Amino acid sequence: MSTVNRLSTKIDENVPTAARMYDHYLGGKDNYAADRAACAELDRVVPSTRRLALNNRRFLKRAVRTIAEEYGIRQFLDHGSGLPTQDNVHQVAQRVDPATHVVYVDNDPMVLVHGRALLQQDESTAVIQADMRSTEEIFDHPETRRLIDFSRPVAVLFNSVFHCIPDSDTDGPLAVVRRVRERLVPGSIMLMCQLVSDDPEVRSFVTDFMDQVTQGHWGRVREQKDVDEWFEGLDILEPGLVEVSTWRPDNEVAPRQLTHEWIEYGGIGVVR
Numbered sequence: 011m012s013t014v015n016r017l018s019t020k021i022d023e024n025v026p027t028a029a030r031m032y033d034h035y036l037g038g039k040d041n042y043a044a045d046r047a048a049c050a051e052l053d054r055v056v057p058s059t060r061r062l063a064l065n066n067r068r069f070l071k072r073a074v075r076t077i078a079e080e081y082g083i084r085q086f087l088d089h090g091s092g093l094p095t096q097d098n099v100h101q102v103a104q105r106v107d108p109a110t111h112v113v114y115v116d117n118d119p120m121v122l123v124h125g126r127a128l129l130q131q132d133e134s135t136a137v138i139q140a141d142m143r144s145t146e147e148i149f150d151h152p153e154t155r156r157l158i159d160f161s162r163p164v165a166v167l168f169n170s171v172f173h174c175i176p177d178s179d180t181d182g183p184l185a186v187v188r189r190v191r192e193r194l195v196p197g198s199i200m201l202m203c204q205l206v207s208d209d210p211e212v213r214s215f216v217t218d219f220m221d222q223v224t225q226g227h228w229g230r231v232r233e234q235k236d237v238d239e240w241f242e243g244l245d246i247l248e249p250g251l252v253e254v255s256t257w258r259p260d261n262e263v264a265p266r267q268l269t270h271e272w273i274e275y276g277g278i279g280v281v282r
């Protein structure tokens with residue numbers, strides 16, 4: 011049986027969402043009191059979360075720039091793209107080459123509304139509402155087909171998103187990764203990271219807390235070994251799978267996590 015949640019078209023201010031909580035941590039304005047209250051609650055157990063979020067976003071920027079500059083990729087499919095913020099994927103990639111195409115995918119209706127407003131004039135970028143587990147629907151979506159040529163290498167991003175979906179043989183992260191990889195030509199890139207913790211109490215507290223506040227739109231805080239498994243069979247780029255603030259750091263000053271109850275862990279693999 012499929013574990014994919016039905017897509018909501020309604021924005022409910024009273025039920026926190028991962029997208030809006032993350033927006034709050036990044037200093038954005040597209041969030042409500044319920045999202046901010048949930049973040050405050052979370053901070054009591056995992057106080058480094060704001061810094062973790064900022065570092066995660068900086069990693070995404072560095073990674074996209076590297077993929078475009080060093081690996082020459084000109085098409086990106088971004089799963090769980092989040093609310094628009096500064097330096098979104100298309101802006102970073104199009105700075106390297108304005109002809110780059112980007113498709114954003116998210117299941118949160120608010121992402122769709124804000125994303126479409128931002129992209130009104132942009133013919134080379136689209137945002138679609140879909141569940142990241144619906145690979146066929148995403149790959150066959152008219153906007154994806156218009157913008158992405160799967161006979162050429164593409165960068166597929168799953169940045170800080172797999173903790174939002176539970177394990178499942180058919181729709182868990184590993185199943186999704188395998189399904190997506192089969193559709194990519196050699197030279198394509200898969201970027202993946204998620205929230206992990208060595209501490210079983212943190213894993214279980216945050217998993218239960220987020221599941222409760224988001225009313226079931228959550229998966230699991232995992233361990234590094236779970237993430238390692240997704241990369242099997244890919245050629246992993248240097249420096250390997252790491253806490254993402256240490257992935258090819260640049261000159262941008264990043265606030266370091268003061269404590270490490272949980273970290274964002276992952277990296278980039280190339281399809282052989």
Ligand SMILES: C[S@@+](CC[C@H](N)C(=O)[O-])C[C@H]1O[C@@H](n2cnc3c(N)ncnc32)[C@H](O)[C@@H]1O
Pocket residue numbers: 027028029032066067070089090091092093115116117118121140141142143168169170171174175
């Ligand atoms: C922590 S944010 C990450 C945003 C962005 N990828 C980044 O790293 O800056 C997680 C995003 O995944 C989205 N998301 C969660 N579950 C999803 C699902 N099943 N399908 C598509 N998007 C999902 C959320 O709406 C949210 O925007």
